[in-house]
Amino acid sequence: MTSLSRDATIAKPGFNRWLVPPAAIAVHMCIGQVYGFSVFKKPLARVLGVTAPGAGDWSEADVGVAYSIALALLGISAAVFGKWVERSGPRKTMLASWLCFCGGLLITALAVKIHSLWLLYAGYGLIGGIGLGLGYISPVSTLMKWFPDRPGMATGMAIMGFGGGALIGAPLAEELMKRFSSATSVGASEALLVMAVLYTISMIVGALTMRVPAADWKPDGYVPKATKTTAVQVSVDQAWKTPQFWLLWVVLCLNVTAGIGILGQASPMIQDMFKVTPAAAAGYVGLLSIANLSGRFLWSSVSDFTGRKGAYCLYFVLGAILYSLVPWTQSTGQLTLFVIVTGAIITMYGGGFATIPAYLKDMFGTYQVGAIHGRLITSWSLAAIVGPQLVDRISAANKAAGLPPGEAYNFTLQLMAGLLIVGLIANLLVKPVHPKHHLKLYTDSNA
Amino acid sequence: MKLVLAWLFVALPLAWGVMQSLKKSLPLFGLQAAAAPAK
Numbered sequence: 112m113t114s115l116s117r118d119a120t121i122a123k124p125g126f127n128r129w130l131v132p133p134a135a136i137a138v139h140m141c142i143g144q145v146y147g148f149s150v151f152k153k154p155l156a157r158v159l160g161v162t163a164p165g166a167g168d169w170s171e172a173d174v175g176v177a178y179s180i181a182l183a184l185l186g187i188s189a190a191v192f193g194k195w196v197e198r199s200g201p202r203k204t205m206l207a208s209w210l211c212f213c214g215g216l217l218i219t220a221l222a223v224k225i226h227s228l229w230l231l232y233a234g235y236g237l238i239g240g241i242g243l244g245l246g247y248i249s250p251v252s253t254l255m256k257w258f259p260d261r262p263g264m265a266t267g268m269a270i271m272g273f274g275g276g277a278l279i280g281a282p283l284a285e286e287l288m289k290r291f292s293s294a295t296s297v298g299a300s301e302a303l304l305v306m307a308v309l310y311t312i313s314m315i316v317g318a319l320t321m322r323v324p325a326a327d328w329k330p331d332g333y334v335p336k337a338t339k340t341t342a343v344q345v346s347v348d349q350a351w352k353t354p355q356f357w358l359l360w361v362v363l364c365l366n367v368t369a370g371i372g373i374l375g376q377a378s379p380m381i382q383d384m385f386k387v388t389p390a391a392a393a394g395y396v397g398l399l400s401i402a403n404l405s406g407r408f409l410w411s412s413v414s415d416f417t418g419r420k421g422a423y424c425l426y427f428v429l430g431a432i433l434y435s436l437v438p439w440t441q442s443t444g445q446l447t448l449f450v451i452v453t454g455a456i457i458t459m460y461g462g463g464f465a466t467i468p469a470y471l472k473d474m475f476g477t478y479q480v481g482a483i484h485g486r487l488i489t490s491w492s493l494a495a496i497v498g499p500q501l502v503d504r505i506s507a508a509n510k511a512a513g514l515p516p517g518e519a520y521n522f523t524l525q526l527m528a529g530l531l532i533v534g535l536i537a538n539l540l541v542k543p544v545h546p547k548h549h550l551k552l553y554t555d556s557n558a
Numbered sequence: 559m560k561l562v563l564a565w566l567f568v569a570l571p572l573a574w575g576v577m578q579s580l581k582k583s584l585p586l587f588g589l590q591a592a593a594a595p596a597k
Binding site: 127129130133134136137140272275277278279282313316320387388390391392393394395397398400401404446447450 | 560564565571572574575576579580583584585586587
């Protein structure tokens with residue numbers, strides 16, 4: 112096990128730091144499959160009936176619970192195991208993530224085969240969810256240590272991989288299920304097995320490529336900027352006693368909730384607002400996924416120049432303006448503009464995810480930033496579970512109240528714009544951490 | 559060489575995923591008939 116320890120992964124002189132981002136992406140693009148889980152909903156709801164749901168088949172809602180458990184466990188495990196992740200280093204954590212995530216897929220395949228709902232929840236939700244949390248935070252602090260000159264861009268690349276996971280996972284699962292389906296099987300169990308094998312290759316390659324920099328390593332020609340926050344180091348146990356942690360928790364939570372306002376109802380929304388076909392609506396969802404992916408890299412890179420606080424101000428102000436424009440695009444029948452506006456909103460949703468690790472580094476230093484990030488993303492779990500429910504219920508209530516389908520989303524869109532304004536206020540309240548929280552005995556050699 | 563391979567290892571699946579999504583989006587702009595209209 113010594114080859115897995117943090118010390119064994121310290122890079123030798125001459126190691127190219129640009130090998131680290133693809134190693135992180137190789138893990139993130141696998142665990143990001145969770146965003147594409149919805150393609151399994153319909154097939155898993157007719158495992159017994161095959162062509163149509165039969166007696167004893169699970170409902171789509173039953174299957175969806177596995178996704179909610181996985182997202183909840185993502186946040187919980189990232190929060191609980193964050194300190195262990197910092198101690199153990201990225202390679203050991205990535206391998207633990209692989210064991211849980213791919214092990215979870217194998218258990219899910221078995222659950223489908225023997226048709227056990229509880230095994231599905233345990234495999235995909237519980238064990239797989241722990242793999243998601245470990246994998247998500249594993250490369251964060253390492254990337255920022257390799258790229259002290261561009262921390263936003265570095266973590267943005269990894270988190271872009273997570274966004275790309277759905278783009279790969281969803282069509283891959285559809286393709287595999289098509290190939291394995293027969294008169295007696297929907298092909299989901301076999302598809303999950305193949306995916307577990309493919310993801311194993313990618314995650315192992317990522318883990319073995321990963322290196323941490325030596326304590327005294329700096330990029331050639333890099334001179335740290337002398338700012339108020341440069342030398343600050345705060346432990347994870349202190350960090351969450353600070354108002355800055357909770358303000359950033361609110362910032363991320365509201366940014367995610369607002370993004371889900373579009374993502375969670377994208378398909379029915381465009382069908383109701385512009386009367387497009389379900390196939391075209393599916394295409395729209397795909398475009399939003401690309402916007403999500405590109406925003407993660409683009410905006411987090413921009414944040415290296417604007418500063419993190421400035422970047423979030425941009426997301427919130429521009430996001431609120433764009434949200435309030437959406438009903439106008441519907442009333443004037445401008446489909447292309449609607450796609451552009453909502454796509455731009457989703458780039459900032461992705462950007463919010465990707466910029467938060469660097470924001471945490473600015474506030475709390477790199478000492479335990481991965482663990483702090485782990486605790487902060489509980490806000491994402493909460494928003495990802497509660498947000499879509501809230502949005503669905505409001506839209507459904509408006510339709511039930513007799514509003515034309517095209518206008519049933521206006522209140523939700525205005526609500527999302529309002530949430531972004533609250534997020535803006537929280538972001539503006541973020542100030543440097545009080546020195547009483549700083550680590551007393553910290554020296555640069557611990558970095 | 560190692561660097562190129564490492565980036566190709568992640569870029570190719572991501573590019574495939576992006577292409578699949580772009581192909582799916584064509585019906586949205588009336589550029590191609592929908593593969594199979596939903597029933």
